[in-house]
Amino acid sequence: MAKRRTYTDLQKAEVLKKAEETTIATAAKEFGVDRRTIAKWKAEAGITAGKIEAKKKTRTAGRSISEAVTGTVSTIAGDVKDVADKAKLADEMAAGKAKARTERKSAEKKEKAAQKAERKDTEKSEKAARKPSAKRKAMKLNLVIQSPTGGNITPMQIALKLPKDTIDAYVRADHNKVYYVLKNGETGSVDIW
Numbered sequence: 001m002a003k004r005r006t007y008t009d010l011q012k013a014e015v016l017k018k019a020e021e022t023t024i025a026t027a028a029k030e031f032g033v034d035r036r037t038i039a040k041w042k043a044e045a046g047i048t049a050g051k052i053e054a055k056k057k058t059r060t061a062g063r064s065i066s067e068a069v070t071g072t073v074s075t076i077a078g079d080v081k082d083v084a085d086k087a088k089l090a091d092e093m094a095a096g097k098a099k100a101r102t103e104r105k106s107a108e109k110k111e112k113a114a115q116k117a118e119r120k121d122t123e124k125s126e127k128a129a130r131k132p133s134a135k136r137k138a139m140k141l142n143l144v145i146q147s148p149t150g151g152n153i154t155p156m157q158i159a160l161k162l163p164k165d166t167i168d169a170y171v172r173a174d175h176n177k178v179y180y181v182l183k184n185g186e187t188g189s190v191d192i193w
Contacts, residue, residue: 007033010056012041017053130167147173151193161190 007015011031019027019038028035145153158178162169168181177189 013053013056016042016045145171145173147176147193153192158192161192163188
């Protein structure tokens, strides 16, 4: 007894297509399939080779569309990733700019604070020099100024003769004068003896 062969739907479709184009006998000879088997396939399926071919084309088109969609999805995914990378880069650049701005402002604040501290120190030194406590320190030295005619005076006595707003004083014993400068810039003099 002859061994039965099994055929796939694709093989059956090719045989039926050939039978449709030519004859069942020609298709049977070419593929080595019995003519009655081909006729049976044709009757059972109730379809022509053209319908089978249409089915094949539909499958092929479906696969092409599926591949195109997959390619499009992967392209879109790549584009989305590119956009995400660019957004991340933009965020990093913005963060870098913000950090640089913050550092610059911090440096400016430190510089202003240093300048302000320096001004305060200078003002403090000048103010301390104008205070009576500086005059008292000079008094502790027991400093005595003598004139050529024999008069004596202490720095405390000179300070008491000067106006209240005096910031600078210049003693000229040979002229018998103390020249002074007031806060508002006015100048004047007083006699020592």
